Amino acid sequence: MEAGKVVLADGVEPLRESFTLALSEPTDPTSRSAPASNASSPAQISPQQVGLPAGGRRRVSGLRREEVAQLAGISPEYYLRLEQGRNLNPSDQILAALARALQLDEDALAYLHRLARPPAPQPRPYESGRSSTAPGQLAAHPCYAQGPGGRVVAANRKTVLLCPFFAVGRNPLRAAFLEPEMRSLYPQWDDMTAKAVSGLRAMIDVDDTDPELLETIGELTVASERFCTLWTRREVRRRDTGLTRLNHPLVGELDLHYEKIVRPQARQLIVVYYADQGSTSAERLALLSGL
DSSP states (O other): OOTTOOOOOTTOOOGGGHHHHHHSOOSOGGGOOSOGGGOOSGGGSOGGGGTOOOOSOOSSSSOOHHHHHHHHTSOHHHHHHHHTTSOOOOOHHHHHHHHHHTTOOHHHHHHHHHHHSSSOOOOSOOOGGGOSSOGGGGGGSOEEEEOTTSOEEEEOHHHHHHOGGGSTTOOHHHHHHHOHHHHHHOTTHHHHHHHHHHHHHHHOOTTSOOHHHHHHHHHHHHHOHHHHHHHHHTOOOOOSEEEEEEEETTTEEEEEEEEEEEETTTTEEEEEEEOOTTSHHHHHHHHHHTO
16 A cells, blocks of 8 residues: 555545535435434434424435425525535534534534534543543553554553553554454443444544554455444544443453543543442452452
């Protein structure tokens, strides 16, 4: 592959074309399984959800372009120009109207802004001050730091014992989709991968994406059918905290909290895992750290 060239699977859009595709009617009826609460394209909303009659036979199950235009209060002709990329400088009012029509949440609206007119209005930022884990306590928990390309640049021993794909030099996103061991480690693998891709969409900077990350996205759209399906859904969901379950081969099931802390100046994302105090998972995590 040529240096700097990103190869995507057939039908998968480059980042810079995503605004046009986010508004377009789909031709593939198998790509409409995203939840409506985070809808990001007309295909993911039924007419009944927005108070419109279903009408007769429909080519697509989602909204037609004239229906989206009606809901947004714009002309079908103007919407068509947006869809075809002939007018990619819509006003804030137009974007807000489209967001209401497409039932976008805060994260998806910010993503639409980034696609339509970078630099984007930022959604609620990740702030290290929001974390319940003070910086001085990070060493007490499994934690690692990723660079802008997604590769791990720092990790403590506890993290590597938790998952070898969190070690320095590894790429957790790539491993999640291409390493069979990750399917065994994550019993809720489908949920984990869906969160990974929607979170990636929410965090990515369309105009300043690291070339290594772009290369990883291109590789995964070709090598992983699961990633390709999730990426083309265009779901956007930012998550800085949550719960995950691991089925560790040495200590068994672990129910862990995770926190993601962005360090903008260092261009790093820190991921921390911890268990509830006094829980079975905390005991097993302590046992793992002592191995």
